[in-house]
Amino acid sequence: MTKLLVLVQRSVREALRTPEALLPTLFIPLFFLVVNVGQAARIFPSGSTPFLEGQNYAAFQLPSSLLLAASFGTAALYLVEDIEGGYFDKLRAAPIPRTAIVFGRLFAEAFKSAAIASAMVLVALPFGISIASGPLGFLLLIVITASWAVVFSGFMQLIALKTRSAAATNSAGLIFFPLLFLTPSFVPRGLLTRPMEIAATFNPVTYIMETMRSLVLEDFNWSVIGKGFGVVALAGAAMVALSVRSIRRYD
């Protein structure tokens, strides 16, 4: 456990020492939030748009931005650096469980994502966004965002371990675009065209986004929240299992 904590600390320190990599994960999602709200807020006025539950369109868009912030997967790029630079082998030659190398980065990614998501919500509050489910809802919102960051980083780490290439790992990150946009990111699922609705229904990210949105816009809707956490738990378990398998077979 101490060894895992040492590796988590190292990854957090690494992130703090590369603000040029950390800051875009905060500012780019905020930029998209501002742009998307600027483009569509007048189409969806809060007074006459039932799905906004009395809030403004920024509250509806906030989950998309939180998901974007959690999907940069920079942990995997640091892992590729470790592999290319030889430090990964140094860690593999130490008497620590190979899984600690994977979990060290993933836990650090969860902390980092939780901090960024909290900062984003705090920045959004003065602009009329409130978390309708209260402090516990805020906590759940941060937890599901951080959990998604772990899932996505797990996927990226898997690619990094398989390919050992920064270019391939970077390219794999582009999968986030279909995952994020084949969702009800601008309107609820029921208002999508039929093909989009089918695509969104099959996209697991939809359920995470709907959970986050539910926590922002309404009081606790446990059936929606349960689906989101269920999806993130399943995807997380799969990604962690595959990453662990991959590092154990790394030769």
Place this chain on the structure above:
Amino acid sequence: MTLAVEAEQLVKHYSGRGGEVEAVRGVDLHVQGGEVFGFLGPNGAGKSTTVRMLTTLMTITSGSARVAGVDVAADPEAVRRKIGVALQEAGLDIRQTGRELVILQARLFGASMAEAADRARELLELVDLVEDADRRIKGYSGGMKRRLDLASALVHEPEVLFLDEPTTGLDPASRLTVWDELRRINERGTTIFLTTQYLEEADQLCDRLAIIDGGLIVAEGTPAELKADLRQRRDLDQNPTLDEVFLDATGRTRERVAGEVQEVPA
């Protein structure tokens, strides 16, 4: 006395783009405790692959290996507790300071924070990096990185230290500094298993050496024995250099080696 490194018919095959590669084809090694053992060979001979198998970083296709008395395949974690490793690339996290890196490494080997800090101080002194200990590694020179890598490989006082081309790319002054440090480390009782392409380095440092070529050991002995053997076989007037021993053992001529060297950058 337990052998520090013992390998019997060690084989490594792996799938490359051009098909199955036989990187190591049946290597036997017997390294005594306290020795500085040199492992020489041309590029692609199987040196690094052998080291990676012995240090648990690569699986063994067939054969067996014991390091510090422990079976590498059966109990790799126990092996890792007994060895220090500094590979071809100085394996460092450039965003940390030298001190942070050594402390982290010590903690991974089970030291408490206070023990790790003490050990880091001691090792940074050993490799003459005290003044730069709190600078980020990113700003270190190649020689400083190599010395720090050495220090981080020594945090747990390993029984066997594996060094894969520890002076490649260093200027002559830094190379001499690393040699001095290796001698000091060996004097403290650590067995050193060293791969190198520099024959002078092997001549200066190694008690015994083996030459590998094409995945097989082609010569083994003390530098003096190997030279004497060649002198006798070729009926030479004086002892040959280790370069000549190497060329003889690997079946290469100076012209052919020079040709190979020229081909590398292309």
